[in-house]
Every structure is written in C-alpha cells, then in structure tokens.
Amino acid sequence: xxxxxxxxxxxxxxxxxxxxxxxxxxxxxxxxxxxxxxxxxxxxxxxxxxxxxxxxxxxxxxxxxxxxxxxxxxxxxxxxxxxxxxxxxxxxxxxxxxxxxxxxxxxxxxxxxxxxxxxxxxxxxxxxxxxxxxxxxxxxxxxxxxxxxxxxxxxxxxxxxxxxxxxxxxxxxxxxxxxxxxxxxxxxxxxxxxxxxxxxxxxxxxxxxxxxxxxxxxxxxxxxxxxxxxxxxxxxxxxxxxxxxxxxxxxxxxxxxxxxxxxxxxxxxxxxxxxxxxxxxxxxxxxxxxxxxxxxxxxxxxxxxxxxxxxxxxxxxxxxxxxxxxxxxxxxxxxxxxxxxxxxxxxxxxxxxxxxxxxxxxxxxxxxxxxxxxxxxxxxxxxxxxxxxxxxxxxxxxxxxxxxxxxxxxxxxxxxxxxxxxxxxxxxxxxxxxxxxxxxxxxxxxxxxxxxxxxxxxxxxxxxxxxxxxxxxxxxxxxxxxxxxxxxxxxxxxxxxxxxxxxxxxxxxxxxxxxxxxxx
Numbered sequence: 001x002x003x004x005x006x007x008x009x010x011x012x013x014x015x016x017x018x019x020x021x022x023x024x025x026x027x028x029x030x031x032x033x034x035x036x037x038x039x040x041x042x043x044x045x046x047x048x049x050x051x052x053x054x055x056x057x058x059x060x061x062x063x064x065x066x067x068x069x070x071x072x073x074x075x076x077x078x079x080x081x082x083x084x085x086x087x088x089x090x091x092x093x094x095x096x097x098x099x100x101x102x103x104x105x106x107x108x109x110x111x112x113x114x115x116x117x118x119x120x121x122x123x124x125x126x127x128x129x130x131x132x133x134x135x136x137x138x139x140x141x142x143x144x145x146x147x148x149x150x151x152x153x154x155x156x157x158x159x160x161x162x163x164x165x166x167x168x169x170x171x172x173x174x175x176x177x178x179x180x181x182x183x184x185x186x187x188x189x190x191x192x193x194x195x196x197x198x199x200x201x202x203x204x205x206x207x208x209x210x211x212x213x214x215x216x217x218x219x220x221x222x223x224x225x226x227x228x229x230x231x232x233x234x235x236x237x238x239x240x241x242x243x244x245x246x247x248x249x250x251x252x253x254x255x256x257x258x259x260x261x262x263x264x265x266x267x268x269x270x271x272x273x274x275x276x277x278x279x280x281x282x283x284x285x286x287x288x289x290x291x292x293x294x295x296x297x298x299x300x301x302x303x304x305x306x307x308x309x310x311x312x313x314x315x316x317x318x319x320x321x322x323x324x325x326x327x328x329x330x331x332x333x334x335x336x337x338x339x340x341x342x343x344x345x346x347x348x349x350x351x352x353x354x355x356x357x358x359x360x361x362x363x364x365x366x367x368x369x370x371x372x373x374x375x376x377x378x379x380x381x382x383x384x385x386x387x388x389x390x391x392x393x394x395x396x397x398x399x400x401x402x403x404x405x406x407x408x409x410x411x412x413x414x415x416x417x418x419x420x421x422x423x424x425x426x427x428x429x430x431x432x433x434x435x436x437x438x439x440x441x442x443x444x445x446x447x448x449x450x451x452x453x454x455x456x457x458x459x460x461x462x463x464x465x466x467x468x469x470x471x472x473x474x475x476x477x478x479x480x481x482x483x484x485x486x487x488x489x490x491x492x493x494x495x496x497x498x499x500x501x502x503x504x505x506x507x508x509x510x511x512x513x514x515x516x517x518x519x520x
Contacts, residue, residue: 033246040239051126056114058223097134124139130228132226133228264496273481279492281495283499297346329463331343331347331443348405358405359433365382365445374407376407376409381408406436422455447480469498
C-alpha cells in the first residue's frame with residue numbers, strides 16, 4: 001500500500017497541478033506583471049513617440065542578353081546586409097530630403113527578408129511619421145539604384161571583353177577574305193570559306209551579346225511604396241513585450257516560491273514525506289474558536305465533517321488492528337500544537353461508540369492535556385503507578401456516559417519523566433493495559449522536542465502520526481520519520497489535521513469529500 005502511494009507521488013506534476021500552484025500563488029504572478037506593465041507605461045509616457053514606415057523591394061536576377069540566362073544566384077541574406085550599407089545610403093540621398101546625410105537615412109533602419117520570397121522589407125523608425133515614410137522610401141529606391149549601378153559596372157566589364165573578342169574575330173575574318181581573293185586553289189578556297197563562315201557566325205553571337213540597354217537591366221522593383229504610419233508603432237509592442245516578460249517572471253517566481261515553501265501542501269505531501277498512508281483528513285472545526293478549550297467533535301458535532309473524518313480514521317484503525325493484531329497505538333506529532341491530543345480523544349470516543357473497549361493513556365508527562373477533554377481531574381494517574389504509589393485499577397477513570405472508554409491520566413508531573421517511561425514498571429503497565437482493553441491509545445509528546453515518544457513507540461505496536469495541514473513543515477515530517485525508523489517503530493499511518501477548506505481549493509479530493517458529505 002505504501003509502495004503504490006509513493007509511486008503515484010513520484011510522478012511528474014501534470015497541467016492541473018501546475019495550474020493549482022499558479023492559482024494558489026496568483027499574487028506572485030499578478031504582482032510582477034502589474035509592476036512591469038506599470039513601469040513600461042511610465043517609461044513610454046516619458047519617451048518621445050516613434051513611428052515606423054515600411055517599403056518592400058522585389059529583388060530581380062537580370063540577364064545580360066536574350067541569349068543568356070540570369071547572372072548567378074541571389075543570396076537574400078547577402079542582399080539584406082548590403083541594403084543597409086553606407087554605399088546604399090549614399091545612393092538614397094538622391095531620393096531623400098536634401099539635408100539628410102547617408103548616416104541619417106540609415107539611422108533607425110531595419111531590413112528584413114520576407115520568408116520564402118525574394119522580397120526585402122525596409123522599415124524606418126523615427127519620431128516623425130513623415131520622416132519615417134520618406135527615409136524608408138528613399139533607402140528602398142537607393143538600394144535599387146545601387147544594385148543597378150553594380151550590375152551596369154559588371155556589364156561594362158563584360159562588354160569590354162566581348163568587344164576585344166569582336167575586334168580579334170573581325171581581324172581574322174579580314175585576313176581570310178584577303179587570302180580568298182588571291183588564291184586559285186579550289187580546295188584551299190573551300191577551307192577558307194568554311195573558316196570565314198564560322199567566324200561570321202561567332203561574330204554575330206558576340207555582337208548580340210552587346211545588345212543590352214539600361215532599360216533592359218531590371219535588378220529590382222519597389223513593389224510596396226512606404227506609407228504614412230497613422231499611429232505610434234512602439235507603444236503597443238512595448239506593452240505586449242512587458243506583459244510577456246511580466247507574466248514569465250511572475251510564473252517563475254510563483255514556481256520558485258512553491259519550491260521553497262517547506263509547508264505541507266496536502267495529503268500527497270504528507271504521504272510522500274511520512275511514507276505512510278493518510279488514514280483521515282480532518283477539516284477545521286469552525287465552532288472551535290479557541291484551541292485551548294477542549295472540544296470533542298464526535299460528541300458535540302456528530303454530523304460535522306470533522307466527526308465524519310474521525311469515524312473514517314476509526315475504520316482504518318479497526319481494519320489495521322484486525323489484520324496485524326495491533327492493540328497499543330501511540331499518537332504523536334513532529335512538534336506541539338498539531339492536534340495529536342485532540343485526535344487521540346476523538347478517536348478514543350469514536351472507537352468506544354463502535355463497541356470497542358478503549359483505554360486512553362495520557363503519555364505526555366510534561367504537559368498533559370488529555371483529561372481536559374473529558375472534564376477529569378489529573379490528581380492521580382500514570383506517574384503514581386510508575387512510582388508504586390497506586391495500582392492501575394485505582395487510577396483508571398471512566399468518563400460519564402461512556403461505558404467502553406476509560407482514561408489513564410498522566411498524574412503529577414515528575415522530575416524524571418524519561419526514566420519513568422524507560423523503566424520495567426512502565427513495560428508492565430503497558431502489558432496490563434493490553435489485557436484490560438481491545439485498543440490502547442497513548443497520547444505521546446512531540447517527537448522532535450522530546451525523546452519520550454521514541455521510548456513510547458518501542459512499547460507500542462504501531463504509531464499514528466498527526467500533522468497540521470497548514471503549519472507542519474515537510475522537513476519536520478522527514479526528521480520525525482527518520483527518528484522513528486531509528487528505533488524500528490511501525491508507522492501505521494498519518495492524519496492530516498485541521499484542514500481549512502478555504503485554503504485547500506487546489507486539492508480536488510477535499511472538495512469531493514465535502515460534496516459526498518453534503519449529499520449524504
């Protein structure tokens with residue numbers, strides 16, 4: 001049973017768990033979000049507004065002549081880098097305002113490639129919308145002019161080479177024609193005529209390669225002129241970015257605080273750190289205003305969720321006792337104020353009402369409280385028996401109207417409680433109590449503050465660990481489990497006590513419990 005519980009708890013948190021954490025820590029999420037957005041608004045309000053205007057250019061790959069294909073391959077990343085170069089800025093001066101320098105035209109400029117296309121987007125961001133439009137358009141046109149000039153230079157270089165080839169071919173052809181006029185050999189004439197024909201054909205091809213004008217060299221085209229921006233382009237983007245940053249920071253902070261929080265977060269945490277099943281989740285008793293005043297929910301509020309939880313605990317204890325021959329159970333907690341005495345008193349009454357002969361032992365010899373729940377005086381009790389002053393039957397008390405329940409008070413507070421609990425007489429008292437009752441419940445002191453509970457755990461058949469739902473820390477549960485393991489104590493189960501439903505909205509099991517109860 002414990003192994004399966006640990007396997008489930010070891011699973012990674014799901015979406016619902018993360019959403020529950022964010023809801024529980026919602027102020028850690030909302031706080032940074034509101035703060036960052038507010039600071040962003042204040043910062044934007046102090047800044048001059050900026051406007052963005054964009055123009056788009058289709059980059060074309062020209063051909064040198066109708067008989068030749070495109071020149072090379074267009075690398076759009078290279079073109080993007082060239083589009084914002086100082087050389088393009090110089091060409092853009094021709095199309096921009098007269099007083100704009102190349103550096104001013106390129107300031108606030110960004111060039112992007114439209115994915116899966118050969119289109120460049122020129123975006124100019126300025127404090128004046130008209131200036132943004134003019135500079136985006138000027139740089140786009142300047143880039144087209146720059147690219148055109150680059151290819152014209154390449155054309156001229158190729159033209160010079162072709163012209164040299166034409167002159168050489170023309171000279172060879174003239175020599176062949178001069179030789180044809182003087183030769184009388186028919187065979188030689190046919191050879192010369194064939195060579196002349198080939199030279200004339202090559203000459204025609206070279207002359208066609210030179211047929212290229214400025215209008216035919218299309219290296220780019222402005223397909224979307226820059227438009228006048230109508231609204232501030234930066235405020236919306238900054239606010240959206242602030243929302244994203246604030247939300248991410250808030251979520252991270254909430255998860256970090258959840259990670260650093262050492263308090264138990266519910267039933268699964270208690271099961272995981274105690275390595276024992278939770279036998280009952282006891283909700284907070286709303287009518288119990290003062291914790292110092294004793295209150296027995298199974299008697300005063302028999303139909304309340306708390307009383308139902310104690311009856312659920314009774315069922316678990318009775319089943320465990322019948323299966324494992326357990327008669328003596330120590331109830332303890334990590335520290336004081338977690339509800340172990342309240343649990344012991346209510347569990348004892350619930351078992352007695354089910355027909356079990358129950359003896360409740362006040363094993364906390366330093367700060368006894370069990371007798372207050374039943375309106376008994378603590379004049380005589382366990383310490384008198386251990387000191388040899390009284391017999392066990394003489395100090396056992398029976399509360400009014402509870403035939404199956406008897407109480408063994410702690411008695412006068414001794415000066416050496418640990419020595420009394422480790423004595424052989426204490427072992428005999430526990431053995432006699434087992435003979436007198438079906439189940440013996442020992443209300444022990446906290447584990448981490450005193451060694452008394454560890455002594456009592458060795459005299460008991462099993463231990464029931466009680467934890468406060470909103471105060472107990474996971475580290476103290478770990479330490480308690482380790483100390484009990486050192487003395488080979490048998491941990492039967494645990495109780496999650498004093499759960500406030502208003503603080504437990506993240507745990508569906510609690511709402512299910514109350515739903516079933518209300519429908520009952």
